[in-house]
Amino acid sequence: MSYILALEKDSDIVNEFIYGDTELAATVFVRKYQKFVYSTTLRFVQNYEDADDIAQEVFIKAIENIKKFRSESSLRTWLYRITTNQCTNFTRKKRFFSFFSKDSDNDEYFDIPASDYTPHQTIENKEFEARFQKMLSQLPEKQRETFALRYFDEMPYEEISKMLGTSVGGLKANYFQAVQKLALLLKKEG
Amino acid sequence: MNNNELNKKLSYKQMQESLPDYVFGRLSPEEQAVFESSLPAFPDLQDEVSQVREVFSKVETMDFDRVIEAKTRNLSVRVNDRLNKRKKAGAYAWSMKYAVPTVAVVILFAYMFINKNEINPPQKIHGQITESDPNSANPLNYLSKADAELIFGDGINLDDLHSLYSNNSMGNSLNDIVTLVSDDDKAIDNIYYESLQLKNFKSNDLNSLYNTDGNSMNGIYNELEKLDESEIQSLIEDVKNARI
Numbered sequence: 001m002s003y004i005l006a007l008e009k010d011s012d013i014v015n016e017f018i019y020g021d022t023e024l025a026a027t028v029f030v031r032k033y034q035k036f037v038y039s040t041t042l043r044f045v046q047n048y049e050d051a052d053d054i055a056q057e058v059f060i061k062a063i064e065n066i067k068k069f070r071s072e073s074s075l076r077t078w079l080y081r082i083t084t085n086q087c088t089n090f091t092r093k094k095r096f097f098s099f100f101s102k103d104s105d106n107d108e109y110f111d112i113p114a115s116d117y118t119p120h121q122t123i124e125n126k127e128f129e130a131r132f133q134k135m136l137s138q139l140p141e142k143q144r145e146t147f148a149l150r151y152f153d154e155m156p157y158e159e160i161s162k163m164l165g166t167s168v169g170g171l172k173a174n175y176f177q178a179v180q181k182l183a184l185l186l187k188k189e190g
Numbered sequence: 191m192n193n194n195e196l197n198k199k200l201s202y203k204q205m206q207e208s209l210p211d212y213v214f215g216r217l218s219p220e221e222q223a224v225f226e227s228s229l230p231a232f233p234d235l236q237d238e239v240s241q242v243r244e245v246f247s248k249v250e251t252m253d254f255d256r257v258i259e260a261k262t263r264n265l266s267v268r269v270n271d272r273l274n275k276r277k278k279a280g281a282y283a284w285s286m287k288y289a290v291p292t293v294a295v296v297i298l299f300a301y302m303f304i305n306k307n308e309i310n311p312p313q314k315i316h317g318q319i320t321e322s323d324p325n326s327a328n329p330l331n332y333l334s335k336a337d338a339e340l341i342f343g344d345g346i347n348l349d350d351l352h353s354l355y356s357n358n359s360m361g362n363s364l365n366d367i368v369t370l371v372s373d374d375d376k377a378i379d380n381i382y383y384e385s386l387q388l389k390n391f392k393s394n395d396l397n398s399l400y401n402t403d404g405n406s407m408n409g410i411y412n413e414l415e416k417l418d419e420s421e422i423q424s425l426i427e428d429v430k431n432a433r434i
Contacts, residue, residue, distance in 0.1 A: 030266035030269050034266065038261060052265075059265075059269045060273055125252065129252055150210075169207070179242055182245075183241055187241070
């Protein structure tokens, strides 16, 4: 267990994949980035089941190619690119097949697990979280991603810039506009 | 923090860009101080700060992480399981990826080979099956000397026939054979039948030499093609016993 905790840096994880125990390295790798990958996927596909499936595929793809990782960017930036590509492919396929299917499973997105609140508070919080996620999904992709990566993941602008391919000044402008729009939507909600 | 830094004023654009981080408490103490010292110069941004703080107060109390944590519980185990299954399936998938097309190509070639043999079925002459060889259009492959002399008549012998067939130009060989044969129509018909077995058969060569209408020719072709090995043998016997 202590050895697992020792694998903190990205370089240690990559070395463990190349020279050490692959399964151990995979466990550490997934645990370190699972929230990041899953939340990113969820923003794109807005469905828990699909997000879970895609997140697994993202990690498998990353693990299969990690020996080719060249440390030109951080592991997180590299993972983000894999995640967005997988989400884009999934969305395309889903759009194609949804033409033949009338099922709509968007309601699952609002199935948020219960917490320590009272039942009334829990329902209220559930509904608010669902409404907020929906507002977030209404933003343009760049603004949504900038907001999420800065607000939820607390990433530095320089790293977000590498992920999204936008300048730091542009990201700050995107962030401000996203917050402005969300504030307007939240105000309308009352 | 020194006075110079405190006195630094931010532009309107810089204030806008720093506003969200200021509202959500993500600025360093120094940056926060600079922002607050510049804010009074921009009343609309002051309103903006108040509004955003108010509407986001509920968002700030939400625990979005809780959902994500619940959903990603044991994700590492599931990823490892899927990875192991893929590795086991890998060998099978590899063989399916390459074996199936290979087998399909082999079947296709086998089918083409079988079909090719059906066009040139083996010939049975004098009780012996002889594989027809279209590349070797030599009557010696499927006619005995006696039978060849009977079929082609007195005006030609096997040696002449052999020397003609060893000529590469089959069209010319067929013309040459016909000139050597008597005017007996039966002989020409029989030549035509034999030539059906030859590679690069040119029907026009014999059609032009056979002065009859197309129906008769077609009728003969059809009849000849219907004959099997026993009927040919019977025909040869009849020719042997014929008295002209």
